[in-house]
Amino acid sequence: MLNTENKGLLIFFYCCIAIFSAICLVPFILAVSGSLSTESRIAAEGYSFWPRGFTFETYEFLFGSKAQQILRAYSMSVIVTVLGTVSAVLVTTAYAYVISVKSFRLKNFFAFFAYFTMLFSGGTLPWYLLSTKYYHLGDTLIGLFIPYVLSVFLMFLMANYFRSIPHEIVESAQIDGAGHLRIFFSIMIPLGRVGLVTISLFYALQFWNDFYLPLMLVTDQKLYTIQYLMYNMMANIQFLASGNAAQVGGAIIAPPLETAKMAMTCLTVLPIAILYPFLQRFFVKGIIVGSVKG
Amino acid sequence: MMQEATPETQGRLSPGIRAARAKSFRKSLKKDSTLYLLALPGIVILILFAYLPMSGLILVFKNYNFNDGIFGSPWAGFSNFEFFFSSMEDSLRATRNTVMLNALYMLTGTFFSVAIAIILNELRSKWFIKITQSVMFFPYFISWIIIGAILFSLLDYDKGIMNQLLQTLGISQVDWYSSPWLFVIILVLANIWKSAGYGAIIYYAVLQGIDTSYYEAAKIDGASRWQIITRITVPMLIPSIILMTLLGIGGMLKGDLSMIMGVTFLNPLLLPTTDIIDVYVYRTAIRSGEFGFASAITLYQSVFGFILVLVANKLAGWYDKDSKLF
DSSP: OOOHHHHHHHHHHHHHHHHHHHHHHHHHHHHHHHHTSOHHHHHHHOOOSSOSSOOOHHHHHHHHHSHHHHHHHHHHHHHHHHHHHHHHHHHHHHHHHHHHOTTOTTHHHHHHHHHHHHHOOOOHHHHHHIIIIISOOTTOSGGGTGGGSOOHHHHHHHHHHHHTSOHHHHHHHHHTTOOHHHHIIIIIHHHTHHHHHHHHHHHHHHHHHOOHHHHHHOOOGGGOOHHHHHHHHHHHHHHHHTTOGGGGTTSOOOOOOHHHHHHHHHHHHHHHHHHHHHHHHHHHHHHHHHHSOO | OOSOOOHHHHSOOOHHHHHHHHHHHHHHHHHTHHHHHHHHHHHHHHIIIIIHHHHGGGGGGBOOOTTTHHHHSOBOTTHHHHHHHHTHHHHHHHHHHHHHHHHHHHHHHHHHHHHHHHHHHHOOOHHHHHHHHHHHHGGGGSOHHHHHHHHHHHHOTTTOHHHHHHHHTTOOOOOGGGOHHHHHHHHHHHHHHHHHHHHHHHHHHHHHTSOHHHHHHHHHTTOOHHHHIIIIIHHHHHHHHHHHHHHHHHTTTOOOHHHHHHHHTTOGGGHHHHOOHHHHHIIIIIITOOHHHHHHHHHHHHHHHHHHHHHHHHHHHHHOGGGOOO
16 A cells, blocks of 8 residues: 555655654753753853753752741742642632533523623733732732632533433432432432543642732732742843843742752642643543543 | 524414513522522623623723712713824734734634645555644644743754854844744744644545545546645535634734733833734733723723624525524
């Protein structure tokens, strides 16, 4: 079957994908290599793909002098991710169940009530003013996750899972006298577990990576998440590099250590990198179900 | 438009049926009270963080001060708009940047996602597809802050890999962080790097659903691999591409604040091309406290965005009735 034209094209295709995959991984190699290099050689020779003067100095430095700050930011991120994911999954599945109940007369209204917010928004400013002035979410722990506990997209994804559960099961439970709460907790949740895992993962990823909420609502250093700590480190170093140091005088400036930035990068990505091989297939499944219309 | 059309709401009802409906509605309120209770937390969240901010747009007619709040501040008439038009240049720059960057992301992102999906569809080695797909999907999991940090190690003037490379090739070094137009390319590439693998999964899933008999028939007719791609695979993907693009148009005026903040650290030298509307609002309102002015921008963003959503919906309706958003 294979003639030469086909074979050449196929080899070209394999190369394209291999190259793009490599490009996707290369930056991480750069980060790991940077974190394992010595500061002086990075300063003199620049970054490289192979550690310059292989050493664990940077990590020792971070765990030595910065340990408290980093650990606090790390545990803050873990707390926000756990609290956020648990509450988001509860709120989302409950809402998704309501709009998936076939006999519920207002299901379309509730679906549209959520959908409408995907189309229109009041913008950043009114959101910010309401959150800080009226809901008093500034510098609070719940401010770091409450605004995100209902992602309308994931809610519809979950509703699709619930709708795919055979209606006969629900009907027979109703005949046996089960109410909505009973059906929700003992039938829908166990049977919708694939969907539940998918949206939990999407939420967890969102909360772990989020830095919009701390940016908007947090000034207290105690509430810095790892992503926001990272941002502050980077932004301050950038300020120093662009010669604006005088303007930020008085601000607390992290030591301008190139290798420390790379080590922080590695530490932030580490949990994702460890869990990724186990979780990746759920995400793929989730995206595919989400992209199928209906 | 306010409510999804269902057979129930479409038909005209006689008064008798209507009364019966009202009665059964009161019944349902009692019967379905659990359902209302389950939906309640979600409703509260939507009202607090989506619906009330919409009403906050009245800010544009107010002379906002922090003590009186959104509803207590004195009315300002149209003076905020005068302010808005007086710095038209900045507003237009922010609009241009937002639309330009989003359009570029959409064009290049779609192209690369589709290309990757088509190529993956041609490959036969299952383990190769699995591994590369996982690898390409990985950047999607990384926050823009981290991407920004890694980009810095690539693009830094003295220590960055890119300039080292240029030096070895004998080309003069580039100061990436003070080249606004070069940085557009960098943002576009970073966006492809982060999201092309994710997008490819969607299109790849569509391709997996194509009836294999089309391919078999083409092979029997002696079509080459290239002919099969251009005559069967691409046409099969076009409906999904159009749908995804139309969905994207509505979001054309929404920028990604995290991306710009994470990648450029609000570097003032890059603002000529990276000052998108959300960044502009953040800089003028949240950082400097010029609320009235920024609310005029926000209103403009919402109104313009609203028009785009309506246009996208209309286009989707022309293309395919089922693709209509509402």
